[in-house]
Amino acid sequence: MSRKYKFRDNDKLYFVSFSVVYWLDVFIRDEYRLVLLDSLRYCMVNKGLEVYGYCIMTSHVHLVVGSQQEPLQDIMRDLKSHTSNQLKKAINENPQESRKEWLLWLMERAGKKNGNNKGFQFWQQHNHPIELHNNALLQQKLDYIHQNPVEAGFVSSPEDFTYSSARDYAGEKGLLDIMLIE
Template structure:
């Protein structure tokens, strides 16, 4: 059995992927207001910065920076997932349950990568912002409304046509899917 170890770094910056259990679902964008509310409430209770984010129909990617003397990103993810799931259930949306009677909306785990330096941050943010194109949802990253790319463009960090003119390949070192 593989023993997975998380890298707990106080004030660390991390790249995360959280995925729904049903990969055919579009519940994240269908109820994006509830997801945003879950993030807002969690940030009030347990502060963190969102450096980059994209919300896709069945998964999301986030670069998150934690405050000084705090390395508890699992607690934050537990809270975000729980708040979203309960808000969704309260709205009457059907959510299946597992054999224990627990809601079975999310995959139990999330993927995490510790950002090591500026180049790693930039590569991860590019991956996040290009992801809707990679999944065939839009032809240009700026066409996807659920992305921090728009904040980057407004701040002058990226041009408005970023990723839409073939300037990057969209592979980002991944194996073919």
């Protein structure tokens, strides 16, 4: 992994993205998106994670985050570890999941290829954090996050996508209590 992308300054905001191994479309089901949202809420309340923007796509997540408490790399590590375990459990226990065996097999396969894991891997290894050192870059990343579902053809307007902070920025109530950038 490149050393170029690291959380260097905890006083800054960061754009982070993380993807499911093999870019698997896991987040097509609400119950899996809710696991991720619950974990984000937990980190916000208990670890000091500040979320300024988010979008949960089918195979990946984009966030604009900061923290005045715990180091961001620790929060992201814990978030990914916890959601990995919870999502594995949710997939395994979901009687409606027709892809269960295939998904779990691919995630076990990815885990066995990676010595950092114990035979299972849900998320790809990296977060690719980008420090948002000015307002123009921050706005560019928020626009990118909010346009992602539009570009994918899921909705025609960013605020129509339920699993995004675009609703909050359009004056509507979103699913997370985010911190708005004015």
